[in-house]
Amino acid sequence: MKQGGTPPTGKWIGSPTGGVTAPEPLMLPDLTSRFSATAARLRALADGHPMEKWLDFMALLSDAQHNAAMAPAAMPATDPSLIAQSVEARMPPLAADGHQRHSAWRDGLTTLLDELDGGDIPAPAAAVIADVRLHSADDIEDLADRFLRGSLDPADVGPALYVAAALQVYFTRLAASLDASTLRLLPQRGLCPCCGSTPVSGLITASGPTPGTRYLYCSLCSTAWNHVRVICITCEGSGALTLKGIEGGSAAVQAETCDDCRTYAKMLYQGKDTKVDPYADDLASLGLDIMVSEAGWARHAPNPLLLVVA
Ligand SMILES: [Zn+2]
Ligand SMILES: [Zn+2]
Numbered sequence: 660m661k662q663g664g665t666p667p668t669g670k671w672i673g674s675p676t677g678g679v680t681a682p683e684p685l686m687l688p689d690l691t692s693r694f695s696a697t698a699a700r701l702r703a704l705a706d707g708h709p710m711e712k713w714l715d716f717m718a719l720l721s722d723a724q725h726n727a728a729m730a731p732a733a734m735p736a737t738d739p740s741l742i743a744q745s746v747e748a749r750m751p752p753l754a755a756d757g758h759q760r761h762s763a764w765r766d767g768l769t770t771l772l773d774e775l776d777g778g779d780i781p782a783p784a785a786a787v788i789a790d791v792r793l794h795s796a797d798d799i800e801d802l803a804d805r806f807l808r809g810s811l812d813p814a815d816v817g818p819a820l821y822v823a824a825a826l827q828v829y830f831t832r833l834a835a836s837l838d839a840s841t842l843r844l845l846p847q848r849g850l851c852p853c854c855g856s857t858p859v860s861g862l863i864t865a866s867g868p869t870p871g872t873r874y875l876y877c878s879l880c881s882t883a884w885n886h887v888r889v890i891c892i893t894c895e896g897s898g899a900l901t902l903k904g905i906e907g908g909s910a911a912v913q914a915e916t917c918d919d920c921r922t923y924a925k926m927l928y929q930g931k932d933t934k935v936d937p938y939a940d941d942l943a944s945l946g947l948d949i950m951v952s953e954a955g956w957a958r959h960a961p962n963p964l965l966l967v968v969a
Pocket of ligand 1: 851852853854855856877878879880881882
């Protein structure tokens with residue numbers, strides 16, 4: 660099933676009386692709404708926010724990602740037999756670190772930069788974009804490899820934002836082309852079943868066939884997958900989880916801290932705010948990251964659009 664899609668109605672096979680509806684194990688991204696929804700939510704959250712200008716810029720970046728995702732592209736076809744082999748071996752079929760990237764992703768990067776250049780962007784961002792355009796194709800591929808391996812240099816951080824944004828578009832296009840029914844969750848439940856990346860945040864549903872279900876949202880390919888709520892997404896421990904929010908802040912955004920592994924992850928509660936977006940609400944709640952990390956918990960994994968390299 661696609662995210663936002665309508666689940667099939669009727670009784671489940673093998674359960675003639677109806678029985679309990681099981682949550683969808685995973686939901687692939689809907690390319691037409693993935694980035695535009697994030698842009699709209701960022702704009703709504705930016706209004707009156709202490710980081711309004713930055714969130715407005717990130718909304719422009721999401722708009723550019725949407726236009727790049729919708730542009731015609733010579734995307735590589737995914738081979739169903741290779742997908743099946745990976746799934747059988749319990750490996751992510753679009754493994755971010757092993758997948759042979761098609762050059763189409765760099766066409767997406769060019770579209771994205773063209774879109775931003777036409778908009779009202781801050782001068783420092785325009786300078787970085789001009790710098791990215793001067794990189795050779797080989798340099799850009801090296802930068803993409805370093806980003807995907809998590810081995811960026813401090814000098815890479817500016818250009819890496821646009822490379823990461825373009826890779827999100829490329830991997831989201833690939834994920835959207837798959838058939839969810841052919842995929843399985845990985846044994847490592849904290850990693851994306853499509854590309855093996857870490858999630859950006861989790862969302863606890865309030866509607867749909869199985870309200871109260873937790874889905875983690877992939878930081879790279881935008882796939883959402885089910886993860887049991889009472890278990891830490893980093894260490895899979897269940898003994899020491901606590902929710903922490905900012906006093907006076909949105910009750911819909913909480914940090915789930917784990918005292919076993921001393922990490923935290925953001926959880927979004929649709930029941931408190933039906934408009935939460937796994938990508939936009941994570942960026943707009945940077946204050947919660949600062950509060951929880953100052954109190955001694957490390958973030959489970961970075962948001963790729965918010966990289967800080969020491
Ligand atoms: Zn993924
Ligand atoms: Zn843990």
